[in-house]
Amino acid sequence: MFTILVSMRADQILHPTPAGLYCPPGDFFIDPVRPVPRALITHGHGDHARSGHGAVMATRQTLEIMAIRYGADFAGQRQAADGPVRVGGTTVSFHPAGHILGSAQIAVQPDHGPKIVVSGDYCRHPNPVSEPYEPVPCDIFVTEATFGLPVFKHPDPAGEMTRLLASMAEFPERQHLIGAYALGKAQRLIMLARQAGIDGPIAIHGALQRLCDYHVEQGIDLGPLVPATAKQVDAQLVIAPPSAFASAWVQRFRDPVIGFASGWMAVRARARQRGVELPLVISDHVDWPQVTRTITELAPREVWITHGTEDGLLRWCELQGIPARPLRLVGYEDEPE
Amino acid sequence: MRAFATLLERLAFTPARNAKLRLLRHYLEATPDPDRGYALAALTGDLKLRTVTPGLLRGLMVERVDEQLFALSYDFVGDLAETIALLWDTDRDEDVPLHQAVALLSETGKAGLPAAIAGMLDRLGPSQRLAFLKLATGNMRIGLSARMARIALAEMGAPDVAQIEEIWHGLTPPYQPLFDWIAGGARPEQAARAPFRPVMLSTPVDLDQLRAFDPADYVAEWKWDGIRVQAINDGGVRRLYSRTGEDISASFPDLIEALNFDGAVDGELLVRRGEDVAVFGDLQKRLGRKQVGRGMLDSHPASLRVYDLMIWGGRDLRDLPLTDRRAALEAADFGSDRIDVSPLLDFATWDDLAALRADPPAPVIEGVMIKRRDSAYVGGRPRGPWFKWKRDPHVVDAVLLYAQRGHGKRSGFYSDFTFGLWEADQLVPVGKAYFGFTDEELRELDRFVRNNTVERFGPVRSIAPKLVLEVAFEGLNASGRHKAGVAMRFPRISRIRWDKPASEADHLSTLKAMIP
Ligand SMILES: [Zn+2]
Ligand SMILES: [Zn+2]
Numbered sequence: 001m002f003t004i005l006v007s008m009r010a011d012q013i014l015h016p017t018p019a020g021l022y023c024p025p026g027d028f029f030i031d032p033v034r035p036v037p038r039a040l041i042t043h044g045h046g047d048h049a050r051s052g053h054g055a056v057m058a059t060r061q062t063l064e065i066m067a068i069r070y071g072a073d074f075a076g077q078r079q080a081a082d083g084p085v086r087v088g089g090t091t092v093s094f095h096p097a098g099h100i101l102g103s104a105q106i107a108v109q110p111d112h113g114p115k116i117v118v119s120g121d122y123c124r125h126p127n128p129v130s131e132p133y134e135p136v137p138c139d140i141f142v143t144e145a146t147f148g149l150p151v152f153k154h155p156d157p158a159g160e161m162t163r164l165l166a167s168m169a170e171f172p173e174r175q176h177l178i179g180a181y182a183l184g185k186a187q188r189l190i191m192l193a194r195q196a197g198i199d200g201p202i203a204i205h206g207a208l209q210r211l212c213d214y215h216v217e218q219g220i221d222l223g224p225l226v227p228a229t230a231k232q233v234d235a236q237l238v239i240a241p242p243s244a245f246a247s248a249w250v251q252r253f254r255d256p257v258i259g260f261a262s263g264w265m266a267v268r269a270r271a272r273q274r275g276v277e278l279p280l281v282i283s284d285h286v287d288w289p290q291v292t293r294t295i296t297e298l299a300p301r302e303v304w305i306t307h308g309t310e311d312g313l314l315r316w317c318e319l320q321g322i323p324a325r326p327l328r329l330v331g332y333e334d335e336p337e
Numbered sequence: 338m339r340a341f342a343t344l345l346e347r348l349a350f351t352p353a354r355n356a357k358l359r360l361l362r363h364y365l366e367a368t369p370d371p372d373r374g375y376a377l378a379a380l381t382g383d384l385k386l387r388t389v390t391p392g393l394l395r396g397l398m399v400e401r402v403d404e405q406l407f408a409l410s411y412d413f414v415g416d417l418a419e420t421i422a423l424l425w426d427t428d429r430d431e432d433v434p435l436h437q438a439v440a441l442l443s444e445t446g447k448a449g450l451p452a453a454i455a456g457m458l459d460r461l462g463p464s465q466r467l468a469f470l471k472l473a474t475g476n477m478r479i480g481l482s483a484r485m486a487r488i489a490l491a492e493m494g495a496p497d498v499a500q501i502e503e504i505w506h507g508l509t510p511p512y513q514p515l516f517d518w519i520a521g522g523a524r525p526e527q528a529a530r531a532p533f534r535p536v537m538l539s540t541p542v543d544l545d546q547l548r549a550f551d552p553a554d555y556v557a558e559w560k561w562d563g564i565r566v567q568a569i570n571d572g573g574v575r576r577l578y579s580r581t582g583e584d585i586s587a588s589f590p591d592l593i594e595a596l597n598f599d600g601a602v603d604g605e606l607l608v609r610r611g612e613d614v615a616v617f618g619d620l621q622k623r624l625g626r627k628q629v630g631r632g633m634l635d636s637h638p639a640s641l642r643v644y645d646l647m648i649w650g651g652r653d654l655r656d657l658p659l660t661d662r663r664a665a666l667e668a669a670d671f672g673s674d675r676i677d678v679s680p681l682l683d684f685a686t687w688d689d690l691a692a693l694r695a696d697p698p699a700p701v702i703e704g705v706m707i708k709r710r711d712s713a714y715v716g717g718r719p720r721g722p723w724f725k726w727k728r729d730p731h732v733v734d735a736v737l738l739y740a741q742r743g744h745g746k747r748s749g750f751y752s753d754f755t756f757g758l759w760e761a762d763q764l765v766p767v768g769k770a771y772f773g774f775t776d777e778e779l780r781e782l783d784r785f786v787r788n789n790t791v792e793r794f795g796p797v798r799s800i801a802p803k804l805v806l807e808v809a810f811e812g813l814n815a816s817g818r819h820k821a822g823v824a825m826r827f828p829r830i831s832r833i834r835w836d837k838p839a840s841e842a843d844h845l846s847t848l849k850a851m852i853p
Contacts, residue, residue: 149406149409149410149413150402150406150410150423150424151410151413151414151420151423151424152423153423153463155463163343166343167347170359170360170363171356171359177748245742245749246742246793246796247749248749248783248787249749250748250749251748251749251750251783253748253749254746255745255746255748256745256748258744258748266423267413267414267419267423268349268414268416268419269414269415269416271350272350273795274795274796275742275744275795275796276350277350277351277352277356277744278350279350309409309413311409312406312409312410315403315405315406315409316406319403
């Protein structure tokens with residue numbers, strides 16, 4: 001018998017299926033949207049990390065976050081990623097993505113063939129709740145395009161906090177209720193508020209409690225937090241998940257200023273749709289300058305785009321002469337809320 | 338311009354009037370002259386600058402951004418000025434004084450404009466770029482009336498709103514003398530001819546309250562359903578003002594032409610064809626037009642029905658008792674058949690007046706006005722001397738269809754209600770109401786909405802059509818913009834009919850039959 005060493009084509013190593021990105025030589029899925037026998041998971045956001053898989057490999061923090069959200073039995077087997085690991089006929093490794101606590105990019109190196117990096121959701125702005133993004137050289141770079149249009153240039157979050165503080169000073173008698181996704185955004189917002197000089201208690205909606213506790217356990221000092229569940233909430237700044245704003249929970253606040261922290265708030269029509277009074281442009285995703293800079297730096301042979309407003313990024317790649325293709329994965333939210 | 342840009346953004350997202358006023362007042366207090374004056378004029382639409390065309394702006398972009406990327410971006414953002422503000426590539430973010438931007442837009446020649454605009458955009462960060470482009474395209478869309486601006490100004494210093502209104506029309510941006518006055522300086526000289534003078538307003542009344550007064554002390558007249566105006570001819574300078582002091586002369590050239598007198602009079606603007614006063618909807622067609630076509634002038638002629646004289650024959654009559662002003666009014670010659678005098682009603686007792694009010698001779702009468710014979714003409718809304726006794730509102734029983742979450746004090750409550758009436762076996766939306774109920778009723782309605790939601794669209798929920806609301810309204814206009822073909826005036830929820838099944842709500846035909 002001869003063993004013929006044939007280098008595999010990229011789409012034999014990783015290709016989209018209805019359940020998510022599948023890697024035949026390793027027999028695993030990355031961030032599958034349906035239950036599968038073996039899943040590698042980039043980060044704990046609900047659209048990437050789902051329960052019910054046979055085996056899950058992820059960073060220790062992502063596994064712990066999944067246990068908080070879904071219960072300890074969220075998967076048959078759990079394996080914390082630690083250095084390069086053999087999975088089937090591939091070697092996989094996890095690298096910080098700068099998106100949320102525990103978030104990672106997954107590098108897939110087949111024995112023979114191109115190296116693919118699946119970046120998941122990633123962000124290159126400094127983020128006090130996440131390890132910074134690490135550029136990982138690769139042949140194929142798989143990127144999100146949540147903010148894949150040149151109109152998205154996320155401002156310095158400190159400037160957005162200045163706007164929040166200005167509003168709190170302008171309307172001192174009104175509580176400021178800011179909507180932020182429970183995992184990542186909420187804790188980042190709290191840290192930004194601390195950096196901006198808000199030392200006093202910040203009230204958090206009950207749905208944030210366990211995830212905030214977990215961040216504190218991981219060494220992220222969120223400062224004094226009080227529950228926003230009592231009839232009377234004694235803090236001018238209150239943070240809640242977006243879903244809370246449709247519930248009767250809001251009714252305990254008399255004449256609040258309602259805000260929302262999201263990259264989408266950069267576009268007025270989006271902010272208006274939300275019906276918010278104080279849109280704050282704070283995002284955990286790469287904006288246009290970051291995604292284009294990342295591709296330029298990594299100089300991959302090919303770019304694959306998982307989800308988002310991919311038409312803009314595809315056009316940019318075309319103008320740069322970089323082969324790019326959309327994977328059009330379904331099941332991922334623009335920016336989870 | 339950074340503070341101005343921030344103000345624009347806050348105003349655009351702040352629904353509550355009081356919050357808007359506070360934002361504006363803080364800005365005006367913190368901003369030096371002349372920038373605050375230009376800002377004020379920009380917000381109220383009184384800043385006349387060269388208007389930059391969308392074509393020019395697009396031209397600037399295609400030189401700088403790939404056309405496809407621009408098209409994708411514009412498609413996503415939906416607003417040209419905003420798209421360009423977001424796309425423009427510069428690292429600079431200078432705080433350019435607003436007056437520099439104003440000077441650029443008022444002084445640059447056509448040929449130099451594209452380069453001048455690009456040069457300015459190069460110096461600005463994104464929020465200032467948007468403010469500058471909104472200024473350049475003359476498209477603030479902030480919804481701030483000159484009236485609100487004057488209220489904010491009145492909160493800043495000693496002069497009250499009425500005093501500011503009185504001199505407002507003599508002022509031009511950047512209003513330096515006005516700000517000096519507010520800061521404690523001298524009152525600006527009223528330089529302009531035909532200034533607006535604060536209008537005297539009435540308070541609502543009912544029969545029970547009236548019984549405390551002697552009918553002999555009062556006169557009464559019809560309350561006509563048009564627009565309360567002040568018409569002036571001051572030495573040949575003619576003006577028509579709304580009761581809040583907006584100059585609406587340009588929309589009513591036919592009436593302006595007819596102001597062949599010397600004085601300032603208080604009256605009702607109406608569309609009148611011979612003796613027939615047209616419905617409010619006809620007058621509405623004349624509103625807000627910068628130019629009025631010949632056809633519209635012929636088919637919808639404007640007229641004035643005078644209630645009172647403020648200045649007449651060179652004399653200020655406002656301190657005289659009403660009976661003296663009325664005598665002068667009845668003796669006055671207006672020299673035009675577009676102008677007539679509002680007749681007084683003949684009554685001896687309040688019950689006589691109640692009978693007249695219940696059966697007015699024309700559908701465009703909204704009720705009666707009751708005025709003390711000895712009342713001086715006092716700007717503002719003094720309590721007592723003048724009353725309005727409105728006709729009872731119309732009511733229909735409608736079915737709640739949609740509810741939207743409120744803002745501010747109503748945060749978290751579904752407080753904006755869309756209701757519909759039957760047409761065959763369908764419910765057709767006919768209007769929206771967001772007041773008329775008590776706080777307790779609001780809580781009950783909110784609970785009902787949450788328990789009967791069919792679908793959600795953002796802040797809006799569609800509701801199972803079960804709850805009947807009695808909706809009161811002041812009048813009806815035929816409307817092409819509304820699906821049902823009618824638009825209610827001042828609709829509010831007068832009763833919640835928990836007892837009434839939806840099938841017994843009114844039909845659209847019932848409502849349409851009420852159109853005068
Ligand atoms: Zn994510
Ligand atoms: Zn995602």
